[in-house]
Amino acid sequence: MLTLATTSPGEPEVFSSLQGEGPGMGRPSVFMRLSRCNLACRWCDTAYTWRFTGDNRPHRDEVAFERGENQVAMSEADAAALILSHPEDRLVITGGEPLLQGAALARVVALVKAERPALHVEIETNGTVAAHAELDPLINQFNVSPKLAHSGNAAELALVPERLDAWARDPRAWFKFVVATASDLAEISALQARHAIASDHLFVMPEGTSSAVLRDRSRWLAEEALERGWRFTDRLHIHLYGDTRGT
Numbered sequence: 001m002l003t004l005a006t007t008s009p010g011e012p013e014v015f016s017s018l019q020g021e022g023p024g025m026g027r028p029s030v031f032m033r034l035s036r037c038n039l040a041c042r043w044c045d046t047a048y049t050w051r052f053t054g055d056n057r058p059h060r061d062e063v064a065f066e067r068g069e070n071q072v073a074m075s076e077a078d079a080a081a082l083i084l085s086h087p088e089d090r091l092v093i094t095g096g097e098p099l100l101q102g103a104a105l106a107r108v109v110a111l112v113k114a115e116r117p118a119l120h121v122e123i124e125t126n127g128t129v130a131a132h133a134e135l136d137p138l139i140n141q142f143n144v145s146p147k148l149a150h151s152g153n154a155a156e157l158a159l160v161p162e163r164l165d166a167w168a169r170d171p172r173a174w175f176k177f178v179v180a181t182a183s184d185l186a187e188i189s190a191l192q193a194r195h196a197i198a199s200d201h202l203f204v205m206p207e208g209t210s211s212a213v214l215r216d217r218s219r220w221l222a223e224e225a226l227e228r229g230w231r232f233t234d235r236l237h238i239h240l241y242g243d244t245r246g247t
């Protein structure tokens with residue numbers, strides 16, 4: 001069984017959209033969002049995957065979500081069939097932290113690839129967990145987003161040195177750092193040096209859930225990226241659809 005996030009109570013969050021972030025930005029893709037996370041970012045835009053009633057870890061919106069309305073359990077076969085009902089040849093698996101459900105995810109992806117062998121599969125991850133041994137060979141691309149101090153997570157939880165080393169060595173992995181203020185950039189530089197992250201595989205992305213905030217931050221962040229030789233990514237889906245589920 002797999003625990004998915006919901007768009008509305010009982011409705012699994014599987015949808016077609018343009019990949020909004022990173023190296024695949026603009027590519028038509030089918031998305032599947034899994035529930036649960038092992039971190040708790042203050043500015044998380046999908047707190048409905050983890051901040052359930054009784055979880056009082058700090059979050060910008062201080063909202064709490066009813067678990068029953070925001071999670072839906074599906075069998076691997078049903079999840080695979082739902083993904084295959086969408087026509088795109090790219091699958092983006094996100095969350096929450098999807099690698100927490102690696103074993104079940106491996107079974108879903110194997111079923112989907114059996115029907116559609118050329119499917120390109122990407123995983124959006126916070127980079128703290130290795131892909132399950134059965135899952136790893138089925139994945140074409142990892143979009144790894146390590147969380148900096150401004151996320152509010154303890155560095156011991158959010159930045160696992162041997163994991164970051166492993167992602168930096170994996171040609172399938174692209175780093176995507178969420179940036180809110182200029183003070184985040186020194187932290188990224190230090191991580192890049194410590195883990196030997198190639199600049200070509202290092203994206204910075206403004207934090208924001210509205211076009212106005214993204215545009216404000218893009219202005220200075222794009223300049224900083226250019227100066228440092230890093231890549232910049234916007235959040236296309238926020239400009240197109242706003243901060244809404246299933247987009």
Ligand SMILES: Nc1nc2[nH]cc(C(=O)O)c2c(=O)[nH]1
Pocket residue numbers: 017018019020021031094095124237247
């Ligand atoms: N269109 C679209 N692109 C995305 N890229 C990463 C997403 C995510 O939430 O992880 C996401 C998302 O939620 N929507």
Ligand code: SF4
Pocket residue numbers: 037038039040041043044045046047049050095096097126147
């Ligand atoms: S790691 Fe991602 S899903 Fe988890 S709390 Fe942070 S932003 Fe949200």
Ligand SMILES: [Mg+2]
Pocket residue numbers: 045046
């Ligand atoms: Mg998102």
